Structures are given as C-alpha cells and as structure tokens.
Amino acid sequence: MSKFIVSPKKGVPFVSVEAMAALIHEHGVEQTITELTLALEKDFARWEAFEKISRIASHSKDGAIELMPITDGDMYACKYVNGHPINTKRDLQTVAAFGVLSDVDTGYPILLTEMCILTALRTAATSALVAKHCARQDAETLALIGNGAQSEFQALGMKAVVGISKVRLYDVDPAASKKVVENLADSGLDITICNSAEEAVEGADIITTCTADKKNATILRDDMIKKGMYLNAIGGDCPGKTELDANILRRADHVIVEFEPQTRIEGDIQQLEPDFSVTEFHHVVKGNKAIRSTADNVVVFDGVGFASEDFTALVYLRNLIEEKQRYDVLDVITQQKDPKNLFSVVKGARQDSAVEAFDVLANA
Amino acid sequence: MSKFIVSPKKGVPFVSVEAMAALIHEHGVEQTITELTLALEKDFARWEAFEKISRIASHSKDGAIELMPITDGDMYACKYVNGHPINTKRDLQTVAAFGVLSDVDTGYPILLTEMCILTALRTAATSALVAKHCARQDAETLALIGNGAQSEFQALGMKAVVGISKVRLYDVDPAASKKVVENLADSGLDITICNSAEEAVEGADIITTCTADKKNATILRDDMIKKGMYLNAIGGDCPGKTELDANILRRADHVIVEFEPQTRIEGDIQQLEPDFSVTEFHHVVKGNKAIRSTADNVVVFDGVGFASEDFTALVYLRNLIEEKQRYDVLDVITQQKDPKNLFSVVKGARQDSAVEAFDVLANA
Structure with a gap:
C-alpha cells in the first residue's frame, strides 16, 4: 500500500483548477517550484526504479493527445495532455491536462487533479533543475x-x-x-x-x-x-x-x-x-x-x-494537500458494501437523484 | 469539432457514480444494454475508422493498471482501469475504472466519468451482441x-x-x-x-x-x-x-x-x-x-x-446525458480569458478559497 492513508472507500482526492490556484497562490510559485526541484532531483537519482515508456501520442491535423504513464512499483501516475498550438486562436489553452496518481497495490486512484497549472510548475522546476546542474x-x-x-x-x-x-x-x-x-x-x-x-x-x-x-x-x-x-x-x-x-x-x-x-x-x-x-x-x-x-x-x-516529472509532481501535490488537509473527494469509484455486488449500486439508486445537485464532493 | 455543443470554456461534463447509478436506474439496465448493443454494432461495422492499439498494461504482483486509448479521428477515448482480483478480500472492487472522452480537434475533454458501472454495461452489451451473432x-x-x-x-x-x-x-x-x-x-x-x-x-x-x-x-x-x-x-x-x-x-x-x-x-x-x-x-x-x-x-x-467498446460506451453516455440534460461540470481545465495568461489563474486566486467548499461542480 502507498503511504497515503485515505481509505480508497472514501472516494478519490481531487484538486480542481480553483483549488490548485488557491493552493499555489498561498504556498507561493517560487516556493513550490523550489520544492518541486528537490523532489525531481531525488526521483532522477533513482531513475532505475521507474518502469519507463515513451508517451503514447495520437496525432491529428492540428495537434496531439498524449498519455504519459509511469510507475515506480509503489505508485502509478498517468497524465492526459493535449498539445494544440492552434487553440490560442480559439481562446482555448494550447495544453489542457489532467492526471491521476494511483496505488499500485490496489489499483485505486489516490489523486485526480487538474494538470494545466501543475504541468507549468513541473516544467519550470525541471528546467530550473537541469539549469542548476548544467548552466x-x-x-x-x-x-x-x-x-x-x-x-x-x-x-x-x-x-x-x-x-x-x-x-x-x-x-x-x-x-x-x-x-x-x-x-x-x-x-x-x-x-x-x-x-x-x-x-x-x-x-x-x-x-x-x-x-x-x-x-x-x-x-x-x-x-x-x-x-x-x-x-x-x-x-x-x-x-x-x-x-x-x-x-x-x-x-x-x-x-x-x-x-x-x-x-x-x-x-x-x-x-x-x-x-x-x-x-x-x-x-x-x-x-x-x-x-x-x-x-x-x-x-x-x-x-x-517526461512522465517521471509528472509522477514527481503528482506525489508532491498529494503530499502537499494531505499536509494542508485541503482537497475535495470525488465520487468516481463505486463504494458499495459488497464489492461483488456492483449491481446493487444501480438497483438501489434513487430515481430522482440524477437531477439534484450531487454531493459528489465532500471536503476532507 | 465534435457534435457536442457544450463550450469547452464551461468545464468538463462529469458523471459521478451516484449520477450514473441514478441515470441507469431510471433508463433501465436492459434498455441501456440494448441501446449500447446497437451502438456497438455500428462501431464494429466501421472498424477501419479507428486508430487501434493494444491496451497499455503495467503489471504488478497482484494486478494490473491499464490504459485503453482509441480514436476515430473525431473523438478520442481513454479508459483507466485496474484489475486486482485480490481486492475483493480487502472489500474493494476488482475493477475500479474511470474514463475520458475528448474532442480531437481541440484536444479538450468533453466527458469525464466513472466507468465501474459503465464497464459492466458495455461488457454485457458486447457479450450480448457477439452472442446475438454467434449463438x-x-x-x-x-x-x-x-x-x-x-x-x-x-x-x-x-x-x-x-x-x-x-x-x-x-x-x-x-x-x-x-x-x-x-x-x-x-x-x-x-x-x-x-x-x-x-x-x-x-x-x-x-x-x-x-x-x-x-x-x-x-x-x-x-x-x-x-x-x-x-x-x-x-x-x-x-x-x-x-x-x-x-x-x-x-x-x-x-x-x-x-x-x-x-x-x-x-x-x-x-x-x-x-x-x-x-x-x-x-x-x-x-x-x-x-x-x-x-x-x-x-x-x-x-x-x-477492447478500447473501441469503451469508446462506444462513452459516446453513448455523452449523448444520453446531453439528451436528458443531466450532468455536472468539473472544474479541471483552466478557463482564464487569455489562454496565454495561465499565470493569471494563480496570481488572481483568492488565498482563502482552498479551504472553502469549492464550487467545482455546477449543474448543467
């Protein structure tokens, strides 16, 4: 099991754009990048621990959609990220990303998060780290x-x-x-x-x-x-x-x-x-x-x-939100009492609940 | 652009476990599987339209974590799914899954959803469809x-x-x-x-x-x-x-x-x-x-x-929630006015908003 103690039965910790912005605003961009740099350095030093593959890209006329999976055997990370330079002309981001961090032992996600901001931070941290060693x-x-x-x-x-x-x-x-x-x-x-x-x-x-x-x-x-x-x-x-x-x-x-x-x-x-x-x-x-x-x-x-940088950033973020006790919990994995009784989730559903404001998030 | 009309600026349509359970409860399991079967049949008939790869699996001692990406050039789908048979002994699901459907033209997600229930439905529909043709x-x-x-x-x-x-x-x-x-x-x-x-x-x-x-x-x-x-x-x-x-x-x-x-x-x-x-x-x-x-x-x-079955199921679900106007919207992609001004999202964040109950979901 990973070191994170939230029960997978309680839902998946989630960091929205708004939550990420507030978290980084408070923690400070320079402070975050500096800490990320140290975390990246440690993970690059244990390079052999990672199961590494090139990212899986699906190319289209104006861009690409990519998956960046990686694991160190304890945790598993994957970022979904696109790259569409044309998007700025449409008032959209060139890069829209989100990511998941999971516990390898159970296969359960232990973090879902926006990664537009997190990618900018980890890219800046990687650039700074490499420059520190090579400039x-x-x-x-x-x-x-x-x-x-x-x-x-x-x-x-x-x-x-x-x-x-x-x-x-x-x-x-x-x-x-x-x-x-x-x-x-x-x-x-x-x-x-x-x-x-x-x-x-x-x-x-x-x-x-x-x-x-x-x-x-x-x-x-x-x-x-x-x-x-x-x-x-x-x-x-x-x-x-x-x-x-x-x-x-x-x-x-x-x-x-x-x-x-x-x-x-x-x-x-x-x-x-x-x-x-x-x-x-x-x-x-x-x-x-x-x-x-x-x-x-x-x-x-x-x-x-590279995917290892997202891995580092996701683990760093997971630590940060746990330390600050600041995250939401997303209702995205079924949690019924008997794991074999998935059908009970549908059978027991309240017919009207799909039109209500869902309680899919609960503050930790 | 895909046929779905929700502006990507408005966030990503999201189907939680509770919402999925209520939706399927109301629509009916047999009805859903029957409709999915027809959708699957159409997609299998245009097999050549899909960019197909075997799923990308990361195996560990007791299970596997897999990614199942696929695209038809118009939309892109990817399911995250684990398989840990040992999990039922821990009161956890063997399979915990979620998925994303995206617009290839912009690279933006147009649906994020639980896929524990949806996978059971699409697997039943695939089994039924193949049996209809072969039994x-x-x-x-x-x-x-x-x-x-x-x-x-x-x-x-x-x-x-x-x-x-x-x-x-x-x-x-x-x-x-x-x-x-x-x-x-x-x-x-x-x-x-x-x-x-x-x-x-x-x-x-x-x-x-x-x-x-x-x-x-x-x-x-x-x-x-x-x-x-x-x-x-x-x-x-x-x-x-x-x-x-x-x-x-x-x-x-x-x-x-x-x-x-x-x-x-x-x-x-x-x-x-x-x-x-x-x-x-x-x-x-x-x-x-x-x-x-x-x-x-x-x-x-x-x-x-196979990934194409998840693609079919995700498109089917995206249609269903649009038809019924029943979904939440997840704040997972930044939406600032100037796409090049990502920094403004962090700079302009309210310092205290990370501790509040976030408005990350808004009913459509």
Missing part, C-alpha cells in the same frame, strides 16, 4: 523566447533555483511579452522586452526557447550562440516540431535529454542521426557525468517533458 | 460461471438482446450466486443455483465464464462442452489469466476475438500457437464471415474487452 554557476541573465502560458513559471523557476536576476523577453506576439512584464512586476526581476530573438539573446547566460508552433522552426540560429551559453530548449516536443538550428546541437559540448528513446522521437535531436551522442540527465544528477568542465562550454537541454 | 438463434438457457460484479449485467444483457429465459449459476463462493438470485428476483428470469460448473452447463445453450483469478485456470473442461454450445469466455483477460481447457479452443468451429493483437496477449488463446486461426468480430458484423453454418457448431468468444 554556468554565475548565470544572471535569462533570454525567454516564446512568452506564452509557461513563461512566468519559467522565469520564476530560474530566479528561485538558479539565481538569475535579469530577463530578456521576445515573442512574435508583443502582447504576450507585455503580459509577462505585468505578471512579474512585483517579482524583483529586471525585465526587458526585445524586438527580436537576436536582441533577446544578447548577453544572455541562459536561453529558454518555449514556442508552440507545430513545425520545424529555427528560433535560434547557430551564429546567435556564444561561448558559455546554456540553452533550455523546451518548445520542440513532438515529431515535426523543433526550435533549434541543427548546427547548434552539433557543436554543443553536451546535449542533455530526459528519456532518450522519447527525445529521439520528439526532441530537437529528431533532426539528427539516431546515434548522435546525448546524455540522459539522471547521469548528471548522479554525478556520473561532468557537464561543465569549463565556463566556455555550450550546453543544450533538449527538454520534451 | 444459436433458439438459445434459451445461460450458464453463468463466476457470479461476481459483472454477472447480473451479463444475465440481463443475454435476456434483453439474445432472448434467454433461464440462468444456471455457479460460483466457488455460494454467497455470490445467492446475491445474483436476490438481485434478479424481479427480472422474469428462471434462475437456478448449481453445485458445480458441470451441473451449471447441463442443458445450457450459452456458457458465460466470468471468473477473476489471475492464474491459468480450467473453469471449463473439453468434455463439458456439447454440440451447438456457444461460449462467452470473458474472464481470461490478461497474461497468465485463462479459463478454458485449450482443447475447447482447438476443437471449436470458430474462435471469435475483438482485436486480434491484444487477444493474442491477453485472451484464452494465449495458450495456443501464435497462428491459431481466429476471427475478428467486426468481420461477423459486416457479414464477411458466416459463423453458425449448422446448429451443431461450437463457437467460442474469447472476449478480453
């Missing part, structure tokens, strides 16, 4: 190219965990950059809006590319990359969706990936030969591989997002 | 071996769709059989509890095996099977879990499966050579293959449950 220790300026839904989380993560103090923004949509400036007005970060990607990367120690178009783009050209730069390239994350000039990858001293089989399919390295040398990040965490031998090294993190 | 037309007696959570649904499906009027029950747990008798007291079925599987199959036209042990069992021996019998073998559904004497499969005139690649791994035919001849059911629905050339044929349905 220059004295990094202080972040170029943030692509100022969509993830950007504020990315900037705050790099501030809290890596210590950057300046942010240079660029987006093809100026309103997106303006939104970041407004959202981060009280963050203590020194923020500049730039007119081009070239201008944004001037003097940057860390460059985050976080664009959403489903195409092979060249957000960064090779000539824009200077000695010692660290690239956090997280927008190229599905087949046919890349952000970097292939020459950047070729001349980088190290290309860091999460789970190599998945990144070969989805990452910027899909542009390169299948045996192009990369380093899985868990080796870096475990100290098996020195990445920054000199301050001049160019290092690229070809981040696509 | 003798004059079948009137059903032997039901294994009287757990699925049994009442199975019996009512065979009554409503195939026209059986007599049921002979057997289970190693006599209380389970007694429960079926009590639950079906008003069903109009003539029900007998038997002392052995041998006794139960005497005079049966259709034999349903629906046992749960995760092992290679022999619920039916070859000598128990007479001319003209139809076997609905649905309990053997994962690697190392079978119910039939292999000789029954060898001497059957036809062995029907749902999706051959998955059944090779999970079905009773896992006991046989990989090229053992089977017939995918969609061929039968489409009239490509005559199954019952004489009344003496022995036909086996090696049913394991």
